[in-house]
Amino acid sequence: MSTTNGLPISISGITKRYGNLYALDNIDLEIKQGEFLTLLGPSGSGKTTLLMALAGFTRPDHGSIKFGDEEIILKAPHQRGVGMMFQNYALFPHMNVSQNISYPLRLRKVNKTEIAERVNQALETVQLTGFGDRGINQLSGGQRQRVALARAIVFGPRILLMDEPLSALDKNLREKMQIELRHLHEELGMTTVYVTHDQREALTMSDRIVVINNGKLMQCATPLDLYDYPANKFVAEFIGESAFLKVDHQGDGIYFDGQKLVVETLPKKQKDLLLMVRPERLMVMVDGQNTKDMNIFNVTVSEIVYQGETKMIYVILDDGVSMSMRLSTRSGQPQNQIDKGDKIKLVLHKSDTTVVVDGGY
């Protein structure tokens, strides 16, 4: 498979309305050359609509989409030259594996010897050498997924679009394919736009993640930034688990229940602020611990749920708000003695003390 250079994609002002409902509301997005970008959102958020607009199957009401320097918004799907993987793979059942993969090459009138060569290369890339004569119905789910991938990349598109391609696979296979897709992307270098509703999959695979909700772009950031510095409560809630505590901005700092919190940066906004508490970032305070740069919470343990590698400790703060803490189940730790009903102190490091804006729904 020849390595191709990806094309950058520039999306501006894309809007799509169905009646009074905005499927896409004025989306602006710059996708870098060769980037692996994931569109993440709940179902009905508009992520698939955006992908379909890139592929040419949804016609936006207005806006501009450029591949490289070329405006393509008025071009028919078959003139856009993007590879696409569909959720149900959309393999052609009346053609065998080779015929499926060679379909885009035959449309481009590539000569026979080259077709055979490139089909074999593609089969090799997706580790299906020797499967060319199989019928589609003889393949397993994972194999179909690979054939769909081979078909989408065999003609050397500079942009690859994927619509939840792994959602039909079982968990183990899905995790294996995530890594393979990632490697393939690094190898081929095409700009990839990936749609999923699975936040873990997005975090695993992407260079950057775009979170979409109600047709609006919520945040576009690297997985790390997205997890640690979500733009609003919706993003924080959609990615990972967290509890939200109401806090006040009183000019000189952030206060929770009268207690001033140590924070790294003060948010610009004054109102509707929430402290985001991720369960795995909380720790049990031990005697003699240095509490500089730590925020301390007095809590009562309400429930302990054993989950295998970790356990969840559900606690209630003094003012009645509940949150949870994830602890490892390693033996020989002081926190193992915690029981239901105990009153304990929890600490949260300054750099884990993130204040987010309520909203995004």
Add this chain to the structure above:
Amino acid sequence: MNWFKKSASETQITHGQRLWLYITASTIMFLLVVPTLIVIPMSFSASQYLEFPPKDWSFRWYESYFSSNAWMSATATSLKAGLFTMLVATPIGVIASYGLHVSSHRAARLVYMLLITPIMIPVILIGIGSFYIYVQIGLVNTMFGLVVAHTILALPLVLIVVTSAFKSFDMGQEQAARSLGASRFTAFMTVTLPQIRFSVITAALLAFLTSFDEVIVAMFISGGDNATLTKNMFNALRDQIDPTIASISTIMIIVSTTLVIVTQIFGKGKGVK
């Protein structure tokens, strides 16, 4: 006798308790099939009165059919009309069905209803209506006029069969083909059509049979050299029972049964409707 006590359904009712149903159903099936097929043995009777079972066997009614210029010309007309109707109704029905299926146009539903109407309104109206118009424009007794009229009778069937095929077809396949570089037309020809081909063949055969078996419209607008087989049969039946018609009927049964079996074998073999 164990079979009687075996459970016949999910509700544990036994075959014995259902015996009445089996007898009733078998009788009805018998009454459906036998009167349809009884003309076949009778057509080989040597007698004028078509007894059953025939006392003497002969091919005389077949001879009288094949040696009659009028019957032969009517048969040729019917076959031609059926073939042309099939060749016209199938393609225009398929493209109309496709257009309506993928179209988001407001009028699509209305157009579908319009195209379906010919099977809902009494055929006699189409018969006298087309006769009236054809008289004005000189299309009476022409093959062209007959084919156009039969085409609108066949269109609803083509539309129903092909639309239901489109509905069970994953249009994502066509999107995939288009994303791989095929125009809408190429995608339809290379991906969609090959997969709905059995429905299209069924629709085509239905179109042929619609025309081939049609009596009422043909009665008004076909005549002279272009009189159809059914028109002549109908006229003959109104006068007296001509045993030649038994031989023609036998041939017509064989034609339609063969067509049905062909579609069934094709359809079943591939597991595609």
Add this chain to the structure above:
Amino acid sequence: MSISTYGHVNEQELKNHATKERRILLGLTYPAVFCVITVMVIPVAWLFYLSFIGSDGNFSLEHYQRMLDSKSYARIFLMTFKVSLLTTVICICIGYPLAYFLSQLPARVANICMLSVLLPFWTSLLVRTYSWLVLLQRKGIINQAGMDMGFWDEPLKLVHNLSGTLIGMVHIMLPFLILPLYASMKSIPQDYMKASSNLGATPTQSFWQVFFPLSLPGLMAGSLIVFILSLGFFVTPAILGGGKVIMVAMQITNNIELFYDWGAASALGVVLLVMTFGILFIASKLVRLDNVLGGGH
């Protein structure tokens, strides 16, 4: 890219594209629409027009007036309804048990038994009418067998009357009832029957309280098709009725072939059409016709 009068990038161009695509797709139906308009819509509209033109060439309701005044027209309409209704009722009585039987069979056997419905369905109705004519005639098989076995002494008059017409029509219409009914019975989940017997219903109770109500939409659809088709029927009553069963469609033909009276024929046609659509309209409030006719979307 251009800024249009709408003020949004590419808005006008995208709108034009969408309109063009919609037109092209709808345009695919034009050949079919053209045929239907030429051979059905225009002629039927003409018939409407003709039905309001009197013998003096001016607007007149005389054809409709005559229909109301004449006893013979009343008889024809009554006969048409009687034949259609009887055909429908007999079809239901015979068709329901057979459809039920077919729906209970394992797929393989059901497909074979289904041939008994499909074979007549695909056979020319003229051929089947002819068969009945031969079977029912004075010296036909049925009379012969009846007399040989001593059931009756004189040949019975089985054809060229109402009973002959009904026998022929039921045979021809039965598949139209059974096919939709069978389809709706097949779509009733077997689990419902299991559930009801699990809840303590006897098989008979399960049938009447669960299965039968769920099969009603299919029964309605099938009966509707049979009734509508019967209203406009022509060939079978013309051959098997022997002049004693005159239905509307036959009277229309007589008006044209014998009397060359287009006005009267048109008026009858209009009434037949209005009745047909009236029944379809009422039925559409009761059953989803989409299930019968395939539906657009």
